[in-house]
Amino acid sequence: MNKILFVVNPISGGIDKADFKNELKFCCAESNVTFDLIETKGQNDHILISEKIEQSKPDAVVACGGDGTINLVARILLGRNISMGIIPLGSANGLATELLIPRNIRKAIRVILKNRIINIDVLRINDKYLSLHLSDVGFNAKLIKNFEEGGSRGKMAYAAHFFKVLFKKAPSKYTFIVDETRFRRRAEMVVFANASKYGTGAVVNPDGCLYDRKFEVCIFKPYPWYAIFRIAFDFFTGGMKQSPYVKIFSTTSIIVKSKKMVPLQVDGEVVGDFRQVKVKLESTQLPVIVPPQYK
Numbered sequence: 001m002n003k004i005l006f007v008v009n010p011i012s013g014g015i016d017k018a019d020f021k022n023e024l025k026f027c028c029a030e031s032n033v034t035f036d037l038i039e040t041k042g043q044n045d046h047i048l049i050s051e052k053i054e055q056s057k058p059d060a061v062v063a064c065g066g067d068g069t070i071n072l073v074a075r076i077l078l079g080r081n082i083s084m085g086i087i088p089l090g091s092a093n094g095l096a097t098e099l100l101i102p103r104n105i106r107k108a109i110r111v112i113l114k115n116r117i118i119n120i121d122v123l124r125i126n127d128k129y130l131s132l133h134l135s136d137v138g139f140n141a142k143l144i145k146n147f148e149e150g151g152s153r154g155k156m157a158y159a160a161h162f163f164k165v166l167f168k169k170a171p172s173k174y175t176f177i178v179d180e181t182r183f184r185r186r187a188e189m190v191v192f193a194n195a196s197k198y199g200t201g202a203v204v205n206p207d208g209c210l211y212d213r214k215f216e217v218c219i220f221k222p223y224p225w226y227a228i229f230r231i232a233f234d235f236f237t238g239g240m241k242q243s244p245y246v247k248i249f250s251t252t253s254i255i256v257k258s259k260k261m262v263p264l265q266v267d268g269e270v271v272g273d274f275r276q277v278k279v280k281l282e283s284t285q286l287p288v289i290v291p292p293q294y295k
C-alpha cells in the first residue's frame with residue numbers, strides 16, 4: 001500500500017485526537033507509508049471527502065471515528081474500488097467490534113498497514129440508507145431514540161433504558177414480503193442483520209456473517225413480561241437461535257410494512273419514522289481492511 005487517506009472525526013467519542021495523530025505519524029513513518037488526513041466538519045463532508053479522494057488518489061480510505069463516520073466513508077467508497085479501513089474512535093463502534101478491530105490505537109493502525117482485505121456485504125434500505133452492520137425497527141430504535149433524547153451517558157444509563165424499553169412493550173402489526181411470499185406477524189422488533197452483534201456485545205444473529213451474500217431478518221415476537229430475562233440472557237450468551245420469542249431467516253431482499261409509523265435505526269443512527277422499510281442486498285461488496293484474527 002502506497003498512500004492512505006485518513007478521515008478523522010474531531011468530535012467523535014468525545015476523544016481528543018492529538019495522541020492518535022502522533023501515533024499515525026510514528027507508525028506510517030516506521031512502515032514507509034505516505035498518508036493524507038482530512039477532518040470532518042459535520043456538514044458537506046461527503047463532498048469534501050470525495051474531492052480529497054480525487055486529489056490524493058489513495059489506495060485506502062480509513063474512517064477514524066464512530067459508526068456515523070464509518071457509514072459516511074462507506075457511502076463514498078462503495079463501487080469505487082478503494083478499500084476502507086476503520087480506526088474505532090467513537091462512542092459506538094459496532095462494526096469495528098464485529099470485525100475484531102483492536103481498540104488500542106497503535107494496534108488498530110498496524111492492522112491498516114498490514115492491509116488484509118475482505119469484501120463485505122452492504123444493505124440498501126429504502127433505496128437511500130446504507131447498512132453495513134445492524135438496522136432495525138421497534139424496541140432497539142426506540143431505545144436509541146430515548147437514550148439520545150435522555151441526554152444521559154454511560155453503561156448504567158444505557159442498561160436502565162434497555163430494561164425500560166423491554167418492559168414497555170408496544171408490538172406493531174407488520175406485513176412481510178419476501179419474493180412471492182407474504183405473511184403477517186405482530187412483532188416487538190424486526191432486525192435486518194448483516195452482522196451478528198450490537199456494539200454492546202448483544203448477539204442478535206448468532207450465525208451472522210458479513211460476507212455471505214445474504215442477510216438475516218430477526219423477528220422478535222410479542223413476549224410475556226417474564227420473558228425479558230430470557231431474552232436478555234440469550235442476547236448475551238448467543239442463544240437467540242433457540243429462543244421461542246425470535247424467528248430468524250436469511251434472504252437477499254425484503255419489504256416490511258407496518259400499520260403505524262415505526263422508528264428505524266440504521267447502523268446506530270435513528271433516521272426517522274416509517275410505514276414501509278425495504279431492505280436489499282447491494283450487488284457490489286465493499287473491500288474492508290480487517291485484522292488477521294477476523295475469519
Ligand SMILES: Nc1ncnc2c1ncn2[C@@H]1O[C@H](COP(=O)(O)OP(=O)(O)OP(=O)(O)O)[C@@H](O)[C@H]1O
Nearest residue numbers: 009012013040041042065066067068069090091092
Ligand atoms: N467537526 C465536526 N463538528 C461537529 N460534528 C461533527 C463534526 N464532524 C462530524 N460530526 C458529526 O459527528 C457525527 C458522527 O459521529 P460518529 O458516529 O462518528 O461518532 P460517535 O462518537 O459514535 O457519535 P455519536 O455518539 O453521536 O453516535 C455525525 O452526526 C457528524 O455530523
